[in-house]
Amino acid sequence: MTASTLTSDNGASSGTSGIKYNGGTDGTLQIQTTTSGGTATTAVTIDNSQNVSLVNPLPVTSGGTGANSLSGITVGTATNATQLNGQSASYYTNASNLASGTVPTARLGSGTASSSTYLRGDQTYATPVTSISAGTGISVSASTGGVTVTNSSPMTGGVCQLWVNFNGTLTGTNSPRASLNVSSVTYNGTGDYTVNFSITLADTNYAYVTGVNNIVDGSGQGYAGVQGSRKTSPATTSLRLTGFGTNDGSAQNQLTVNVAIFR
């Protein structure tokens, strides 16, 4: 069988557009349109297996009726589809319907997601804080949780502003055993101590608490303690103390003197 062409124009003179039926030699059947210049363009092809292909997709209009099922068809755009898999469009925009799989970390926030970062409230992956510094003088260890306070100004809130434990017997080398916010201890005489602060307290209306553990000098009888000096008033930068012991209250050195100041 030879190829044949059936042309059906609009009855006008040559060169006008029309419809052309083109039977191919391989058994295909084409339906073409022809421009006024004679250029033919295939619109529909039916091959020898009876498959139909369209150059342009068929429009599907709202409210139209079609096949009960479509298979093997790629839909380029379905702008106004009302359902997919029996669900409305809102179903697929509701995060509560995520029931399987894992949301990629890149969808959750910016930055680098890793085992050493966490997702902040501003949707940014950030490195965990290993230590914090709230102003000058306080830090928290991420490894031990220990809080180190080395404040250069008084703390507020009725806390212990400073404390010290020192040997009240002068040996020349006995710096305070332990302390906070105490710069030095001055030995002025037997049982006569000045605790010097490394901070300046707000005023002198602070409460100081003292204690000793034993008498070093004296007879070993009677009582012992440390009290505020009778000749030097408390100051915002220092506190002078008198160690005493024995029954007559004479000045005495103390093996251990403990002082804490609250404000």
Add this chain to the structure above:
Amino acid sequence: MAQVIIYTNENGGVSVCIPSGELSIDAVKTKDTPDHSIIVDSSILPNSDNDFFDAWVLSGSTVAVDMTKAIAVQQKNLNIFAKTEANHRATNVGAGIENNLSDTDWLALLATARTAIAAATTTQQLRDAAAPVQAAIAANA
């Protein structure tokens, strides 16, 4: 040895300022001690005579024990011991407990000690002078 800050205080004695380590010793000197204070090595202090700290005097950068002051310190110490023991002895008498020394011997012991203290020329002699009194006190129940 550690460094300390020393200066002559308002009593004519020596004040010894020992930093805690929170601040440098220069900062402590500026903040905690008067202008005439000096920084010295603690080894220059007469540490073997700490019990006579109130008799220390500073001359230049040297600290030494003033024996006149030391004698006064030891006399004061002896008086403290004596008064404390006097109360103890009276309490014993009131409680029917016999003291280890008679009043006569006790007073004689004190007098001997006071004489020895007044004549002492070294701090060790001062300690030795008071030692019998302290031993008697310790032995009296």
